[in-house]
Amino acid sequence: GAVVSQHPSWVICKSGTSVKIECRSLDFQATTMFWYRQFPKQSLMLMATSNEGSKATYEQGVEKDKFLINHASLTLSTLTVTSAHPEDSSFYICSARPTAETQYFGPGTRLLVL
Amino acid sequence: RKEVEQDPGPFNVPEGATVAFNCTYSNSASQSFFWYRQDCRKEPKLLMSVYSSGNEDGRFTAQLNRASQYISLLIRDSKLSDSATYLCVASSGYSTLTFGKGTMLLVSP
Numbered sequence: 539g540a541v542v543s544q545h546p547s548w549v550i551c552k553s554g555t556s557v558k559i560e561c562r563s564l565d566f567q568a569t570t571m572f573w574y575r576q577f578p579k580q581s582l583m584l585m586a587t588s589n590e591g592s593k594a595t596y597e598q599g600v601e602k603d604k605f606l607i608n609h610a611s612l613t614l615s616t617l618t619v620t621s622a623h624p625e626d627s628s629f630y631i632c633s634a635r636p637t638a639e640t641q642y643f644g645p646g647t648r649l650l651v652l
Numbered sequence: 653r654k655e656v657e658q659d660p661g662p663f664n665v666p667e668g669a670t671v672a673f674n675c676t677y678s679n680s681a682s683q684s685f686f687w688y689r690q691d692c693r694k695e696p697k698l699l700m701s702v703y704s705s706g707n708e709d710g711r712f713t714a715q716l717n718r719a720s721q722y723i724s725l726l727i728r729d730s731k732l733s734d735s736a737t738y739l740c741v742a743s744s745g746y747s748t749l750t751f752g753k754g755t756m757l758l759v760s761p
Contacts, residue, residue, distance in 0.1 A: 572749075581754070582751040643695040645694070645695050646693075
């Protein structure tokens, strides 16, 4: 069964609204979770590393004020896309590593901004 | 230069065929390598890790050549259900997974 869940699975919103995506680790605690974004026919690109109890680490070119990450507990990280615009439309995927050797991805959230 | 490069696709093969995917990586500090499978509109799922000695899992064989910074995946006796995009992944540390764009495989009856 799934070890990482995401909610919602898809979102359609108007330009300018904010969208929150939740990522939960099931059956294990994750002090670190990862947020990726994938545009059509492109690679998964790491956006940021979410750290429980501390600030997230953002990859170069990813605006931290645009993509707010909160990792308030050992099983939950949230990504909020603030003031979403059509160019933010993408497939957002989180992941968590229960061990150093394994990484599980959530089912992804498809965001469409009109 | 892209960090992880894969064969362009799609690969169209008949059922039962053997197909090979190639991948090169540019970061010599990469330590771990994986092949992931991604179905359309789904998240990637780990297919197999890749070890220097080469490893096999059923119909799937992965090879790594560190000197050439080259990774391969061989699929024997292709099934219709093998149709997916195969992602080559290199990791240089605990958090950093670098994905290739993926190679699409279409297995036809």
